[in-house]
Structures are given as C-alpha cells and as structure tokens.
Amino acid sequence: MRYLIIGAGAVGGAIGARLAEAGQDVVLVARGKQYEALRERGLLFEAPDGTRVHRPPVADGPGALGTLRADDVLVLCVKTQDSAAALAAWGAAPVEGGGTAAGRLPLVCAQNGVESERLALRSFRRVYAMCVWLPATLVEPGVVRAAGTPLTGILHLGRYPAGSDGTAREIAAGLERGRLAAPVVDDVMRWKHAKLLANLANAIEALSGVRTDDAGAALYRRARAEGEAVLDAAGIAHTGPEEERAVRGDRITLEPLDGAPRGGGSTWQSLDRGAGSVEVDWLNGEIGLLGRLHGVPTPVNDVLQERANDAARHGRPPGATPIADLAAAVDARLRATRSPSP
Numbered sequence: 001m002r003y004l005i006i007g008a009g010a011v012g013g014a015i016g017a018r019l020a021e022a023g024q025d026v027v028l029v030a031r032g033k034q035y036e037a038l039r040e041r042g043l044l045f046e047a048p049d050g051t052r053v054h055r056p057p058v059a060d061g062p063g064a065l066g067t068l069r070a071d072d073v074l075v076l077c078v079k080t081q082d083s084a085a086a087l088a089a090w091g092a093a094p095v096e097g098g099g100t101a102a103g104r105l106p107l108v109c110a111q112n113g114v115e116s117e118r119l120a121l122r123s124f125r126r127v128y129a130m131c132v133w134l135p136a137t138l139v140e141p142g143v144v145r146a147a148g149t150p151l152t153g154i155l156h157l158g159r160y161p162a163g164s165d166g167t168a169r170e171i172a173a174g175l176e177r178g179r180l181a182a183p184v185v186d187d188v189m190r191w192k193h194a195k196l197l198a199n200l201a202n203a204i205e206a207l208s209g210v211r212t213d214d215a216g217a218a219l220y221r222r223a224r225a226e227g228e229a230v231l232d233a234a235g236i237a238h239t240g241p242e243e244e245r246a247v248r249g250d251r252i253t254l255e256p257l258d259g260a261p262r263g264g265g266s267t268w269q270s271l272d273r274g275a276g277s278v279e280v281d282w283l284n285g286e287i288g289l290l291g292r293l294h295g296v297p298t299p300v301n302d303v304l305q306e307r308a309n310d311a312a313r314h315g316r317p318p319g320a321t322p323i324a325d326l327a328a329a330v331d332a333r334l335r336a337t338r339s340p341s342p
Contacts, residue, residue, distance in 0.1 A: 209319025
C-alpha cells in the first residue's frame with residue numbers, strides 16, 4: 001500500500017513523516033513554497049523523540065505521478081475550503097488496470113469538520129473518515145513540528161458514512177507502525193462531530209490569542225453549548241468528554257521542544273501565515289448551517305465565523321482582537337437576536 005498525502009502541511013506532514021520512519025511507501029503532495037521546500041530540502045520533522053529529515057517522493061499534483069497504482073490510498077489533508085478542487089483533480093487520475101481514482105481507490109478525509117466526506121462521496125466510491133487528534137505546526141515551508149508524546153496522534157478511522165472493512169484495517173495497520181494510534185471504528189462520524197465541537201474554540205484562539213484563560217474558556221462554553229443544542233436538534237450523535245479521555249488518556253502529552261515558539265491550532269496558523277482563508281465556514285459555520293436547518297439560533301458561532309473570515313480577508317495576525325471585544329460583539333448579537341423584529 002502506498003500512502004499519497006494530499007496536503008503535506010502540518011498534519012499531513014506529520015503523518016507522512018511517521019509513515020516514512022516506519023518504512024511505509026509514502027508520497028508527499030504539496031503546492032507552492034511547501035512543495036518547493038520539500039522537493040529541494042526534504043521534510044524536516046521535529047518531535048520529542050528527535051529531529052529527522054525525510055526525503056520521500058514529492059509531487060505537486062496527480063499529473064506528476066502519472067498512472068496511479070492499484071494499491072494507492074489517497075489521504076486528504078487539505079483544509080476543507082480546498083477539498084473540492086483537490087477531489088476534482090485527483091478523482092480523474094487514471095489507475096493502473098483501468099478506471100480512475102474516484103472509481104477505484106480509497107480516499108481518507110483526514111480533516112477537521114464533517115463536510116469533506118460528503119463532498120467526496122459525490123464522486124468517490126470508497127470514502128473513509130478520519131478523526132484527527134494530532135497537534136502539529138507548519139513552522140515554515142519544509143519544517144513540521146509535532147509535540148505529542150509518546151504518540152504523535154490518535155486517528156480514529158472508519159468507512160463513511162458508517163461501518164468498517166478490511167481496507168480500513170490495512171490503512172490503520174500501516175499508520176500504527178509509526179507512533180500513531182489508528183483505532184478502526186464503525187461510528188467514526190460520532191468521533192468527528194465531537195472533534196467539531198472542540199474545534200469551535202479555534203476561532204476564539206485565532207482572533208484573541210487566548211483559549212484557556214477564564215474569558216476565553218467562558219466564550220468557548222457558550223459556543224459549544226450552541227453546538228451541542230444544534231447536534232441534538234439534528235439528531236446527530238457525538239462522543240462525550242469522558243469517552244474521549246478514556247481513549248486518549250496520557251497517550252498524547254505535549255512536550256515543549258527546545259527553542260520552539262508558541263503556536264496555535266489550525267485556524268491560528270492560517271492567520272499567522274497570511275493564508276487568506278480559514279476553515280471556520282466548516283467549523284463554526286457548520287453549527288450555523290445546522291442551526292438554520294433545524295430552527296436553533298447560533299449567534300455566538302455566527303459572530304466567530306464572521307470575525308475570523310474578516311481577519312483572514314484583511315490579513316490581520318492572530319491575537320489582534322482582545323477577548324473582551326470579541327465577547328462584547330457576541331453579547332451585542334445576542335441582544336439583537338432577542339429583540340423583536342420591527
């Protein structure tokens with residue numbers, strides 16, 4: 001089995017590095033400066049167990065690989081806003097023996113949010129969902145840091161929309177050779193919806209620079225309460241904190257790396273890089289969408305989505321909005337929501 005890591009940034013780079021270390025066949029797929037750095041210098045991977053340079057094959061798209069192998073597995077690690085373009089490009093790729101990737105190859109959505117699987121299933125016949133618990137940072141092009149130990153990540157995996165099969169178990173077996181846990185479950189979307197609730201804090205951290213102080217935690221509790229109410233109204237199940245702690249335990253502990261600057265989550269990193277877009281439309285925006293579909297107001301998540309998108313469009317750095325200002329904007333929206341319409 002050959003793993004094609006489509007979007008070899010922070011999470012994709014960390015997964016690719018651990019696969020390479022374990023002797024698995026892997027190709028890193030990236031664009032722009034990341035592609036150039038990987039091609040010229042390899043992937044510098046920093047982790048608590050050491051720093052290594054990996055030089056697996058690198059590609060900037062399916063054309064660079066020609067006809068794909070029948071044992072390829074596509075691991076989609078791009079942000080959700082980039083999923084449609086990636087799915088279109090890779091779905092049409094020819095596969096040895098005939099057919100296309102969309103018709104023949106397994107596709108794993110190793111991404112935040114819950115939308116990419118649905119997008120993929122429109123064209124791909126074999127779609128798998130992955131719930132990613134893997135703290136990683138793209139420090140600069142070609143350099144990825146993952147501070148988790150003794151495991152780098154826990155990656156729940158299953159068939160989408162539900163179930164499991166031999167392919168999922170084979171994919172997981174390869175991942176687990178490289179400091180990654182990959183439990184195969186029949187209800188993987190229950191895990192991904194729980195991760196969605198946790199990711200509602202990403203916008204708070206990215207905008208204000210805080211996440212765990214009293215004000216940041218209080219705002220997150222409000223966002224999560226909306227999320228839980230929306231999922232309940234939609235009849236969507238999710239794992240709870242106790243079940244997650246039982247699985248995670250002390251298997252992933254963050255160990256500061258020497259000289260490592262403090263970084264944030266994926267949304268924080270997107271603002272820090274000036275990427276021009278963030279994935280909040282598929283995090284806080286997912287809650288807003290479900291809320292409108294099921295008649296549940298979501299003013300907290302609406303404000304967080306709007307503010308994070310505005311920060312990305314205008315190139316504002318992470319932490320530029322005081323947490324008090326963010327909370328005040330949420331309170332103002334709540335008052336407006338409760339006011340009777342004229």
